[in-house]
Amino acid sequence: MDSWVIGMMLGVSVFLGSIAVVALMWAIKKGQFDDQEKFLNSALFDDVDELNDAARVEKKKKKAIDKKKEYRPE
């Protein structure tokens, strides 16, 4: 067996693994594991309504920010 095959396999597996690690680190940084209870219960509160609400809140926030900008143009 050519030794470059070993090198390639080593490289690919470490690369794939590191993608998972980076994803985990991103999730930790974003605070997804800060509240373990909420994290575990989130499956129970994951309905169409919740998604709609989340979208509405985003819109509301955007509107509020726009309004702020009108008030105090900086």
Place this chain on the structure above:
Amino acid sequence: MSEKVKCDHCHLEFSKDVMIEDDGHYFCCNGCQGVFHLLSDQGLDGFYKKLGDEKLAPPSQQYEDSANFNAPAFYERFVSVNKDGFSEVSLIIEGIHCSACVWLNEKALLNMDGVIATNINYTNNKAKIVWDDDVVKLSEIIDMIRAIGYNAYPYDASLQEEKANKERKDYYLRIAVAIFATMNMMTIMVAQYAGYFTGISAEVKHILNLGEWALSTPVLFYSGWPFFKGMYYGIKTKTVNMDTLVTTGSLLTYIYSIYITLTRSGEAYFDSVTMIVSFVLVGKFLEALSKKSIADTLDIMGQHLVSDVKVVENEMVVTKSVNDVVVGDIVVVSIGDRVALDGEVSEGSGNFDESSLTGESEPIFKQKGDAIISGTVSIDADIKYRVTKDYAHSTMSNIVSLLENAMNNKPRIQQIANKLSEYFSSTILLLSFFTFIGWYLYSSNFEQSFMVAISVIVIACPCALALATPVATLVGLSIASKRGILFKEAAQLETMAKANVLTLDKTGTITQGRPEVVDAVLLQEFDTSMLYSLVLNSKHPIAKAVANAIYDEKLFCYELESLKNIPSQGITAMYNGKMLAGGNAKLMRTIGVEVTSCSQNSEFYFAYGGELLAKYELFDMPREDAKTSIAKIKKMGIEVVMLTGDHERSAQKVAEMVGIEKYAFELTPETKASYIDKLHEEAKTVVMAGDGVNDILALASSDIAIAMGNGSDIAIEVSDVVLLNDTFSSLYDSFKISRRTFTMIKENLGLSLVYNGITIPLAMAGYVIPLVAAISMSISSLLVVGNSMRIKLGYKD
């Protein structure tokens, strides 16, 4: 007995005839009814579906005016403005106990105009709320939380807590990288070692080495960064610490391994680099994880501080910030208010709860001319008082600043492992240096001398030493927590093992904290239901105790007329045209009943129509297992002292009952703390067990503070150890477990030193080949872990 139905809001069950019926729904109180209607109006009744069978606490309706939250002083302290120009506040929400509660709060707040974002943490009930202050005010937000049946108060999410969270997260990230790399490294090492024995082509070995190099680099420089920082601070303060050894060891090994890889000669040690960094990092993380922050405690304390008071000015009542009140101002206190400043009553009278200062739950009656102390709560008093001390000098804010001080200066006994590692590190570095010089002089071969010197550091690198303490304490902690003893910080096991004085609070710690009927003298036959209906109308602990003592299924509740609660005397009422009276001797004399009292205990008399019917004696009894446990603790060679705010007679009585010879009485929170400071001066290590707000200063100044599980929030916060099951035998257990753990720590340290004592000379003589190094390293770690498990022996549960 009528049928029981569930309240449609809080799900508590009550008999049907006391419930409020409303359109087919039943409610136990107006509060529940209000919340229920509010939720259906807002379209939030999905809450009940999510709630399932969980029970809620019925909403309370007594809150201080929420307008206080709009005061500029309040905004300045708690509200911050984020970069989008929105206001942010951190709140602690009371009453959250299931995920449906979190859902409801978030939904209800987001439905409000102007609220931009809410994030409620279910685990610690802390919430962060972002809103547009031009649209909605904080008071409206708080009102909404209260309207749906919860309560909220702000806390200062100041740097400390944020910092602790950030630090923890930082560790998670570093450990994730370290563990990932170490596990991959292990698979490569299987190939390397297999090759070492059965032969491996130089080409393959080179590739494996390159792979190891790639994996160990992030571990050393990313995961190991805290060690580099630690070494830097060590150099700055001119001390050699564990970090110095870990960093020099792993860095030198890393450089040496790169050299080996590039020159394709000998064996690389990249695996040791990752292993050492990962192991020591995990050990360090375990330590950091259990460190509690002072900030959290002070947050809870903030609840007990009043920020605004009502002051009489030109015949008008105005709300003022406590800092603006000057000596001589007249302050109004209404029922349920907490007193903010020390003063003297100038008008009115009533009962005050002084338990936060004395620990005694009995209400104290105050009238014109009596001193009034900050931190106490008005039970039924509507009074005015003249301020005699400004806010900064008032008792409660004094206690808070003393507490802050005491917690920051809490005595920290130097941990044995830290001390050891300092000597150890410098010795190893010196040894390796001399090895290099010796070998160089002996063989004049730079490469070989360098290699041997490095192998000394690699061999000595303290995997086992780093694991010795954390593993033993972890096992100790898990045994303790199974028995309902919660150590908040691992290092406390070690401190507690060295303790030689135990100080105990009386009320609520040694005793149960509530009076019990110990003797009943029935002078005449009478209908017990009369007494029962009477005492049910009082919230006084003595009346409650009597009600408990005479309770029986067959009792009825009679309709009583013209019920009167007479402060610090008792209760009277009319029944069948004659007067019912229950209370102390003073009350009996007032209504013209002759009594002779001579008991040491509290007494409760009961008279009907001017005739004395019964007499009850009450006493706050010690906990059942107090006496035996205290005897066992004394046997361990620990001195037991009782500290109480109570007077001498009852202190002496309780001390005798539980077998304590030494006690101090009539102590204030400050003198309790100074008593402990005095013990410190005698070089004693003090454990303090308490339960109330009056104990917090003493708890904070002791080396180890133990709180009873049913103690006040602050006491639990300040404490290092919490006895969840609230028994005295677990107090004894906590001493036993900590001593056992400490013995194990010492054994572990001994083991790893013996291991080093054998291997270091071998390494110095140049006899250590990589295989021996790897095997001996894992064996020593296994020995330490295995030995720690022995703590569990003898605790079979």
